[in-house]
Amino acid sequence: MMIRCIIVDDETHAIELLTMHIEQTSYLELVGTATSPVKALQMAFDQKVDVVFLDVQMPEMSGIEFMQLLNGKCKVILVTAYKDYAIEGFDHDVVDYLLKPVTLARFLKSTRKLLDLRESAAGPDDDYIFVSADSKGKLLRINIEDIIYVEGQKQYVCFFTRAGKKHLSRLSLKELEARMPAGKFIRVHKSYVLAIRYITMIHYNVVYMAHTTEMIPIGSSYKDAFMNRMKDKIIT
Missing domain, CATH: 2.40.50.1020 (LytTr DNA-binding domain)
Known part of the structure; x- marks a missing residue:
């Protein structure tokens, strides 16, 4: 099964880079992008979404606040230019923490963790x-x-x-x-x-x-x- 994902970032160039990485990853399916975390939150609840690639610093709402409202609906991979949020991110049980600009190799290593989680949860x-x-x-x-x-x-x-x-x-x-x-x-x-x-x-x-x-x-x-x-x- 494909892993369905959305990208949430107030910077369009960051969305474009992650979109290219997702398009090169056979097991990922991009179902939506948003520069507004409010719009993205609605998207996450309206659609079947497995993982959110989430920026931390956004004007409407921080990524940490977004995760609190998401309340475990799907997995989260934080994508940010700042190292300071790593500990707080992992306190919220994020899958991984990616620093911008994200290379394809680092992106693939991160998404492999999603596959490992899916395999460990797979039933008979x-x-x-x-x-x-x-x-x-x-x-x-x-x-x-x-x-x-x-x-x-x-x-x-x-x-x-x-x-x-x-x-x-x-x-x-x-x-x-x-x-x-x-x-x-x-x-x-x-x-x-x-x-x-x-x-x-x-x-x-x-x-x-x-x-x-x-x-x-x-x-x-x-x-x-x-x-x-x-x-x-x-x-x-």
Whole structure:
């Protein structure tokens, strides 16, 4: 499932930077932005929002006051130019505290914490999906842990599993990506979503996967986000 987020900042250039970072992060979906914390508060309560990227110093209302009114409705990541609010922010149980200007690498490290929180809270029903198997309404169960990668093929997606089987389903890759556990999968190309646990080697612009001889290309527009996602696992 995608993590739905909003940005609240009285500076439009700060919103633009965070928007670019979100657009490069496959598991985040931006559902709104606001320069007014009052408008953003209404947005947070009216829509399904998982996390707010929140500035601290704003003229109408401070970020701390905003969190008090939010009252735990969703997670918060503070984004500010000032270090002074870090302790107070964590006293309000924020997920992370980002200092402006926020780099993509630091942004991805922060949002990984959201994935970790989601995975730790996942229930027993999050370990499988049902996909449409044919035009007669048949639904096929596929265990999440069995999926090595998914390939988009025009109006279909093809699931490749560790048992060597392939399953076609009439679904777009974008729709599928929004419904898969984001902490376990990553998009590396306009046509491929990979299970992170099965990546065995990364060589230049190619990813090698366990249980298959297929070489998955890394698309140029996905490479930076992919390598930043894998950064914590790379030892040189």
